[in-house]
Every structure is written in structure tokens, then in C-alpha cells.
Amino acid sequence: MQTHQYDVVIVGAGGAGMRAALESSTRARTAVLSKLYPTRSHTGAAQGGMCAALGNVEEDNWEWHTFDTVKGGDYLVDQDAAEVMAKEAIDAVLDLEHMGLPFNRTPDGKIDQRRFGGHTRNHGEAAVRRACYAADRTGHMILQTLYQQCVKQDVAFFNEVYALDLLLTHDLMAGDVPADEEVKVAGVVAHDLATGELHVFRAKSVILATGGAGKIYKTTSNAHTLTGDGMALAYRKGIPLEDMEFFQFHPTGLAGLGILLSEAARGEGGILRNSEGERFMERYAPTIKDLAPRDMVARAMANEVREGRGCGPNKDYVLLDLTHLEPAHIDAKLPDITEFARTYLGVEPYTEPVPVYPTAHYAMGGVPTTIRGEVLRTNTAVVGGLYAAGEVACVSVHGANRLGTNSLLDINVFGKRAGIAAAEYSAAAELPELPESPGAAVTALLDRVLGGDGTEKVAVLRRELQEAMDAGAQVFRTAESLEATLATIGSLKERYASVAVQDKGKQFNTDLLEAVELGFLLDLAEVVVVGALAREESRGGHFREDFPARDDARFLQHTMAYLRQAPDGGTQVELGAKPVTITRYQPMERKY
Numbered sequence: 001m002q003t004h005q006y007d008v009v010i011v012g013a014g015g016a017g018m019r020a021a022l023e024s025s026t027r028a029r030t031a032v033l034s035k036l037y038p039t040r041s042h043t044g045a046a047q048g049g050m051c052a053a054l055g056n057v058e059e060d061n062w063e064w065h066t067f068d069t070v071k072g073g074d075y076l077v078d079q080d081a082a083e084v085m086a087k088e089a090i091d092a093v094l095d096l097e098h099m100g101l102p103f104n105r106t107p108d109g110k111i112d113q114r115r116f117g118g119h120t121r122n123h124g125e126a127a128v129r130r131a132c133y134a135a136d137r138t139g140h141m142i143l144q145t146l147y148q149q150c151v152k153q154d155v156a157f158f159n160e161v162y163a164l165d166l167l168l169t170h171d172l173m174a175g176d177v178p179a180d181e182e183v184k185v186a187g188v189v190a191h192d193l194a195t196g197e198l199h200v201f202r203a204k205s206v207i208l209a210t211g212g213a214g215k216i217y218k219t220t221s222n223a224h225t226l227t228g229d230g231m232a233l234a235y236r237k238g239i240p241l242e243d244m245e246f247f248q249f250h251p252t253g254l255a256g257l258g259i260l261l262s263e264a265a266r267g268e269g270g271i272l273r274n275s276e277g278e279r280f281m282e283r284y285a286p287t288i289k290d291l292a293p294r295d296m297v298a299r300a301m302a303n304e305v306r307e308g309r310g311c312g313p314n315k316d317y318v319l320l321d322l323t324h325l326e327p328a329h330i331d332a333k334l335p336d337i338t339e340f341a342r343t344y345l346g347v348e349p350y351t352e353p354v355p356v357y358p359t360a361h362y363a364m365g366g367v368p369t370t371i372r373g374e375v376l377r378t379n380t381a382v383v384g385g386l387y388a389a390g391e392v393a394c395v396s397v398h399g400a401n402r403l404g405t406n407s408l409l410d411i412n413v414f415g416k417r418a419g420i421a422a423a424e425y426s427a428a429a430e431l432p433e434l435p436e437s438p439g440a441a442v443t444a445l446l447d448r449v450l451g452g453d454g455t456e457k458v459a460v461l462r463r464e465l466q467e468a469m470d471a472g473a474q475v476f477r478t479a480e481s482l483e484a485t486l487a488t489i490g491s492l493k494e495r496y497a498s499v500a501v502q503d504k505g506k507q508f509n510t511d512l513l514e515a516v517e518l519g520f521l522l523d524l525a526e527v528v529v530v531g532a533l534a535r536e537e538s539r540g541g542h543f544r545e546d547f548p549a550r551d552d553a554r555f556l557q558h559t560m561a562y563l564r565q566a567p568d569g570g571t572q573v574e575l576g577a578k579p580v581t582i583t584r585y586q587p588m589e590r591k592y
């Protein structure tokens with residue numbers, strides 16, 4: 001087992017990780033670990049845009065953006081964080097421009113901006129053009145630009161290296177560490193895919209930037225690798241997860257597949273229609289119609305299907321109509337997603353509407369952080385040296401429902417903040433001692449999977465988990481559906497104990513890593529469902545049919561889920577609550 005030593009170790013080389021690395025590596029000795037080659041990170045799949053109130057095309061300002069973010073998140077957003085994000089958005093876009101990102105331009109050479117759901121002028125008057133974009137490849141351009149800058153800055157990358165354990169100075173699982181005790185991070189343990197060797201990375205600061213967890217669902221826009229590793233690593237160490245019951249279902253996944261068609265399609269004028277050809281969003285959101293926030297559009301679509309106005313032989317999807325747009329406009333602004341429709345559904349978007357249905361897209365919840373990116377272990381105490389940024393984190397700027405284009409923004413603003421904070425912390429900190437035999441837990445985990453003669457297969461268990469989540473914890477939820485899903489997760493966890501893999505080798509054993517990732521998914525799915533059961537209200541992306549109203553009296557608060565030792569010797573999920581930070585905007589009824 002090799003041991004490395006750095007000031008700052010960043011886990012994840014997506015947008016958040018690399019934006020952090022650009023700051024940290026100029027201030028402190030920094031290493032970036034990534035289970036993927038950096039430019040394969042999911043940020044590269046982002047399509048539609050990154051918002052900032054530049055006001056290049058129409059009047060706009062950051063205060064309107066803050067308000068839209070708070071209202072879009074159904075008032076569960078921490079308003080101090082939303083304000084930071086909306087203000088710093090402008091520099092975040094300009095930073096990328098100065099790094100060379102090829103944004104689309106207006107005729108007079110400014111960064112062009114397009115409309116996106118829930119982004120409005122003057123607190124909801126009309127949709128506003130706030131999303132900066134590079135055709136429908138904005139994330140690809142961001143990821144490539146950041147990677148080039150990291151290469152230029154000689155950032156040390158360890159690619160195809162999986163972080164599998166987080167090392168802390170204290171054991172938090174018993175829940176008995178006093179709030180004023182100084183708990184610190186000491187490093188991470190990682191598995192090198194090429195060799196199968198374990199590496200220990202000692203560090204004064206660690207930044208988790210591991211992205212989302214969409215693979216808890218079957219129908220998802222997320223890449224296969226989005227298994228919530230960073231969330232699960234923190235959670236297994238007794239660090240809470242915040243607001244995990246809030247998962248975003250993006251309205252326009254390709255029907256039956258879940259592959260994403262960006263909201264930019266509607267930003268550019270696309271219209272959703274039901275089997276009667278009706279523009280049904282006019283009924284649900286009369287002011288901004290198809291550009292209502294995602295939770296509302298996804299629910300409206302699911303409702304149309306339930307009420308028998310779905311399209312196709314099984315009446316189980318609706319249509320995204322682009323046929324009234326000029327082909328040249330489609331080619332210029334939406335080249336990739338229209339190609340997806342041709343390739344995967346054999347539909348020609350110039351002349352035929354595209355079958356679409358909601359797809360699991362984004363984790364609003366995650367590892368709780370302050371606005372400096374510091375990871376919280378209670379409502380107020382931080383873990384010294386531990387930071388999180390990007391989709392793995394919950395700041396919380398997205399509350400109960402994220403607005404489109406606010407994530408590419410989030411990763412840049414809070415990636416940068418976490419990079420600076422982690423480097424500054426490391427400059428003043430001592431290197432903490434490692435716990436005794438730091439690699440033992442990971443070795444035991446991998447040996448169990450490799451040595452096991454169990455009969456359970458990873459792919460089978462994963463499929464059953466994903467199907468149970470699609471069936472019981474999707475756009476619509478009830479106590480009954482959630483309890484059924486929770487029971488399935490419980491039995492899958494038992495079966496997981498006898499999971500085995502065919503490949504027993506050391507090198508490039510992706511079988512083995514998928515087994516580990518399945519363990520993460522099972523833990524996280526349980527947190528999602530336990531949180532969803534406890535939240536007896538409907539807010540943003542979490543819609544309980546048995547509690548269809550928002551209930552601010554009981555639930556205007558964040559959920560904090562802790563993994564704790566259970567009396568029977570096992571572990572259990574324990575729920576707590578954290579107040580929402582409200583500065584300017586008192587909760588109002590949410591109408592568009």
C-alpha cells in the first residue's frame with residue numbers, strides 16, 4: 001500500500017473538482033483523484049446552459065435571479081447561499097470566458113443568453129434570457145476548458161483511482177462526539193483501477209466533488225458512474241446527508257430511455273403537447289407555460305398521462321414539438337439533442353414531435369456545507385479540513401427543486417469557493433495523524449466481495465433497486481408506495497451481503513467496483529425513501545399524493561439524515577432537522 005501526502009486532495013474531476021483545483025493548486029500542494037478520466041465526467045454531458053444575470057440581451061439583475069432560485073426551490077433554499085451564487089454568477093461566467101470558453105455570441109459580440117425554466121424578469125413577470133450557452137454542449141465546453149487550464153497549471157491528477165474511504169480523526173457513528181470537539185479529516189483511501197492496489201492519500205484538506213447519484217433510479221439522464229460515492233463515503237462515517245428526498249425529475253427524457261433532451265429545447269420555443277395536440281402547460285402555469293420549473297412540468301406531464309391524454313400505443317408519454325422552428329435554428333442551437341432523437345428514437349424533429357417523459361436527473365440533497373464549502377457534521381459544527389462542492393453537496397442553493405442552468409453555475413461558484421477555503425485551511429493546519437491501519441476497512445470490503453462464494457449478482461440487485469425506486473419514489477409518492485420501496489431496499493441490502501463477482505482478478509476489475517458502487521446506491525436509496533416518508537407534505541420535487549399541500553408549519557426545514565449504530569448492533573437511519581435560512585423572501589404560494 002502506497003502512502004501519498006498532499007495539502008489538499010480533491011476527489012472528483014468534474015466541473016466542481018477542477019474549478020476547485022484551479023484555485024487550490026496555486027495556493028497549496030494539490031492532488032485530484034478521479035475514478036474517470038477527467039473529461040469523461042458527467043459535467044461534460046450538460047447541455048443547455050449556465051445562468052448569470054449578465055443582462056446582455058434583456059434587462060436582468062442578480063436580485064431577480066436570487067428570487068427565482070428561492071421560489072423555484074419552493075422556499076427550502078438557504079437564501080444567504082442563493083444570494084452568494086446569483087451575485088458571483090457574473091464573475092463565474094466571465095472567468096470561463098477569459099479561460100477561452102467558446103460561448104455563443106450576440107450579433108454585437110457579447111455572450112448570448114437564452115430562456116430557461118423558472119428564470120424570470122421582475123419576480124415572475126415574464127421569462128428572461130439568463131442562460132449563457134455554447135449550443136447544446138455547454139457542459140462539454142466547461143469541462144474541456146477547465147481541464148485545459150488544469151493541465152496548463154500542472155495539477156497532479158490520479159485518474160481511474162476510486163476513493164473508497166474517508167479518514168477522520170474521530171468515529172462519529174455512535175453520535176456521542178460533543179459539538180465543540182475538533183473533528184478533522186485526515187485523508188482518503190483509494191483503489192487504483194489499473195493495478196488493484198490501495199493508496200492512502202494523507203491530506204490536511206479534502207474536497208468531495210464526486211457528483212450525483214442518479215443511478216438509484218432506472219429511468220435517468222445520469223451516466224452509469226453517478227453512484228453517489230462521495231455522499232455515501234461521508235454518510236458511512238456518520239456525517240449527515242441533507243434533503244435527500246428531493247430528487248429532480250427532468251421533464252424531457254426520451255420516452256422509455258431517459259436520455260436527456262435539454263430544457264433549452266423549450267427555451268428556444270419547443271412546446272409540450274398531449275394526445276389531443278393541446279399545449280397543456282397553459283393550464284398548469286398560465287404565465288410562463290412550458291418554461292415553468294421542472295417539478296411542475298414533470299408533474300403536469302405525469303398527470304396528463306394518468307388522465308388518459310398520453311401519446312403512443314400505450315399512451316405513456318407526451319410530445320415535445322419543435323416542428324414550428326426553422327431547421328436552421330434547430331441546427332444552430334440544438335444540434336446534439338435533435339441528433340439523439342434521430343439516433344435513439346428514429347424521430348426527425350424538423351417534422352415530427354419527439355416522445356418524452358420525466359427522467360431522474362439531479363440530487364438536490366447531499367453532503368451539507370456552509371457557503372464556504374465546509375462540511376457540517378451537525379447543524380453547526382464542521383469537520384475541520386473537509387469540504388464538498390457540486391452535485392455531491394447541499395449548500396443549499398436548490399432547496400426542493402433546482403432551476404435549470406443553476407447547477408453548472410453552482411459547480412463553478414462553490415467549486416471555486418471550496419478550492420480557496422481548502423487551500424487556506426491547509427496553510428494553517430497540521431497534518432492529522434492517520435487512524436491505525438487506514439486501509440483495513442476497504443481491504444475487508446473488497447476481500448468480502450472477491451472472496452465471497454455468494455450467489456447474488458450485482459446487475460440483478462441493481463436492476464431491482466432501480467425498478468423499486470422508479471415504482472415507489474418517483475414524481476408521485478404515497479406512504480404506501482414508499483413503504484413498499486423501503487421494504488424492497490431492506491431485502492436487497494440483506495441479499496447484498498452475499499453478492500459475488502465473476503472477475504476475481506486485480507487489474508481493471510470493474511466488476512468489483514460496481515459491487516462497491518451498488519452498496520453506495522443501496523445506502524442512498526434508503527436515505528431518500530426514509531426522508532420522503534417522514535416528509536408528510538408536498539414541496540418542489542417531492543410530491544406526496546397523500547399530503548398534496550406544502551406544510552410550512554411542520555416542514556419548512558431541512559432534513560438531516562444520520563447513519564447511526566442501532567441497538568441490535570447494526571446501523572439505522574436517524575432523522576433530524578435544520579432550520580432554513582430566510583433573509584429577504586418570506587415563503588409565498590408558488591404560482592407561475
Ligand SMILES: Cc1cc2nc3c(=O)[nH]c(=O)nc-3n(C[C@H](O)[C@H](O)[C@H](O)COP(=O)(O)OP(=O)(O)OC[C@H]3O[C@@H](n4cnc5c(N)ncnc54)[C@H](O)[C@@H]3O)c2cc1C
Pocket residue numbers: 011012013014015016017033034035036037038041042043044045046047048049050138139161162163164209210211212221222223229230260262361362389390391392404405406407408409411
Ligand atoms: C445529461 C445532463 C445534462 C445536464 N445539463 C445541465 C445544464 O445544461 N445546465 C446545468 O446547470 N446543469 C446541467 N446538468 C447537471 C450538471 O451537469 C451536474 O449537476 C454537474 O455537472 C455536476 O458536476 P460535478 O462536478 O458535481 O460532478 P461530475 O461532473 O459528475 O463529476 C464527478 C467526478 O467525481 C469523480 N468521482 C466520483 N466518484 C468517485 C470516487 N469514488 N473516487 C474518485 N472519483 C470519483 C468522477 O470521476 C468525476 O470526475 C446536466 C446533467 C446531465 C446528467
